[in-house]
Amino acid sequence: MSETKAPIQAPNEVQSAVQTVVKVIRAQQQFVRSGATRPVEFRLRQLERLKAAIARYETRILEALQQDLRKPELEGYSTEVGYAYDSIGYVMKRLKQWVKPERVRTPLTHVGSSSYIYREPYGSALIIGPFNYPFMLVIDPLIGAIAAGNAAIVKPSEYTPHVSGVIAEMLGEYFDPGYIQVMEGGQEVTSALIHAPLDFIFFTGSIQVGKIVMAAAAEHLVPVVLELGGKSPCIVDHEADLDLAAQRIVWGKFLNTGQTCVAPDYVLVHESVKAELIAKMKAQITAFYGEDPQQSPDYGRIVNERHWNRLMGLVDSSKVAVGGTGEREDLYLAPTIMENVSWEDQVMQEEIFGPILPVLDYQVLDTALRNIGERPKPLALYLFTSNSRTERKVMESVSFGGGCINDTIMHLVSPYLPFGGVGSSGMGAYHGRYSFETFSHRKSVLKKSTRVNLSFIYPPYTAGKLKLIRRFMK
Structure with a gap:
């Protein structure tokens, strides 16, 4: 958070x-x-x-x-x-x-x-x-x-x-x-x-x-x-339902104007479906908030000017695929997607906590998981895939607080699941x-019997008592 x-x-x-x-x-x-x-x-x-x-x-x-x-x-x-x-x-x-x-x-x-x-x-x-x-x-x-x-x-x-x-x-x-x-x-x-x-x-x-x-x-x-x-990753596999992924990622990211501790902080997508996913997410932003999200009654604002300034400083205009604009007086920052982002970019150095979604790509899942694992353990992780082996591999390879498979945010809502971080x-x-x-x-309370007394645990200690204890404790 x-x-x-x-x-x-x-x-x-x-x-x-x-x-x-x-x-x-x-x-x-x-x-x-x-x-x-x-x-x-x-x-x-x-x-x-x-x-x-x-x-x-x-x-x-x-x-x-x-x-x-x-x-x-x-x-x-x-x-x-x-x-x-x-x-x-x-x-x-x-x-x-x-x-x-x-x-x-x-x-x-x-x-x-x-x-x-x-x-x-x-x-x-x-x-x-x-x-x-x-x-x-x-x-x-x-x-x-x-x-x-x-x-x-x-x-x-x-x-x-x-x-x-x-x-x-x-x-x-x-x-x-x-x-x-x-x-x-x-x-x-x-x-x-x-x-x-x-x-x-x-x-x-x-x-x-x-x-x-x-x-x-x-x-x-x-x-x-x-x-x-922390920086909660969202992995999109090449076997994912991209329409569903785009809808649920955009909803989870821009809910509360991105000011959600378990929001997808960045997307890590297989290179073969990257362009298609970005296009679908762009269309989904329009479907949710219209052509001008600033006029949408369903899109909120950044909490104060200091946070607005911090967020605008993370936007690299040369990498903006969607949005990237804002108005300080209105504390408005458009739903923003950045593409061609690297792990070294400023937007990847801290938790964003705002409506900016960097998109990185990967070729080999093991490499993507290693990149995630080399960084601080995130509060959440999201995976979109239809492959059960991929699902098992990701769940067993990465340490994170909690998360979803083929959704975002919603694990937070279940009273049957503990919510918290790690590391x-x-x-x-x-x-x-x-x-x-x-x-x-x-x-913790142990209620001892008053009828059964294990006297062999008390001094004086003898070889016979030790032998008996060895029978019990081995």
């Missing part, structure tokens, strides 16, 4: 902010320690309350998304509001089963005993959200935090002030700050939060800031989940039950 910010430090001037944050954290930790969040009935009521809050504020949320990102209502509902409804419903139907102590197998060396895993809340969890899906990417982790019995501090992105304001008002109206607190602001607030003695941090954003968050968390040994990003694209995963697990500490 590429949300580039200047490095966050912990200078003396933020110490007062840290003190304020610590007071909130202490109050939340005390609330969790009181046992108030433990009953599953309490958690279900809070999830129902959250759903009611979203329903009441739905119109304002969608309006705020339009103001901050020019996000179309359908996109805003399906990827943010509606997604939250579905996530809450899924968790509520299953939470009673998830919170039960889980009995697991016990080895023969503990004969007469039983083994259990108890899931307990960490305490006060910090959720830091990004600008690209500014509502969903704080609410979805919050659902997991509530389900697991935590209190939470929510830090929305300052880059989307309208959405941030609505979130603050909504959660402030429906929840006590000793349970759920929203903290708005810029780098000073974020710095104060990540340097505070929290119990858990869930961060979605850029690799650069993820490193800073992790370093700050180390001060108090706070566990972290980092949902980051520099992140650590930890969530969605569905994985959200509950992520925000839960798994406490």
Whole structure:
């Protein structure tokens, strides 16, 4: 997830902010320690309350998304509001089963005993959200935090002030700050939060800031989940359905104006079908957004001028096949396809996180896979092919967070699949039950029998006891 910010430090001037944050954290930790969040009935009521809050504020949320990102209502509902409804419903139907102590197998060396895993809340969890899906990417982790019995501090992105304001008002109206607190602001607030003695941090954003968050968390040994990003490849084989590939690649790339952490960052296509694929993608852009996407109500805008400037700097006009134009005052950047791109070009040196799609070609799949493997592990990978051997080869050869075969983005939507990165694209995963697990500490408990006592493990040690232990442990 590429949300580039200047490095966050912990200078003396933020110490007062840290003190304020610590007071909130202490109050939340005390609330969790009181046992108030433990009953599953309490958690279900809070999830129902959250759903009611979203329903009441739905119109304002969608309006705020339009103001901050020019996000179309359908996109805003399906990827943010509606997604939250579905996530809450899924968790509520299953939470009673998830919170039960889980009995697991016990080895023969503990004969007469039983083994259990108890899931307990960490305490006060910090959720830091990004600008690209500014509502969903704080609410979805919050659902997991509530389900697991935590209190939470929510830090929305300052880059989307309208959405941030609505979130603050909504959660402030429906929840006590000793349970759920929203903290708005810029780098000073974020710095104060990540340097505070929290119990858990869930961060979605850029690799650069993820490193800073992790370093700050180390001060108090706070566990972290980092949902980051990277350059997610999209491989198109010569045996792919090119019409389908063009439609699904264009949709996945230009959804939310390319500001999606799992968007195809670049296309790696077999040279024999490259020209045809580019022509079909060009036609698909027109089919989606018309001859002038700037006039389309279905095409959004870049979040701010700084990001617009960064993106325009990645466009090489000599390699533009489609688009390449923009208007700073409108924060508009046309859906852009660049061809004849090499691995050394500037557009291939960082995650794009915008509506620019470089196209590279390959002759031999092994070479393409080696090129991908020599770079940081991506958050997502997409493959378009009708060949099952190619499919198996790619899936077994490349390490990535998650992905799709013959589609883009959609693996993100399944609550049955964990979503998260690997290596520099992140650590930890969530969605569905994985959200509950992520925000839960798994406490291992062995319940020993009082009727069976293995006295041979106690001193004094003898040759006979050693012989018996060797029988059991080999």
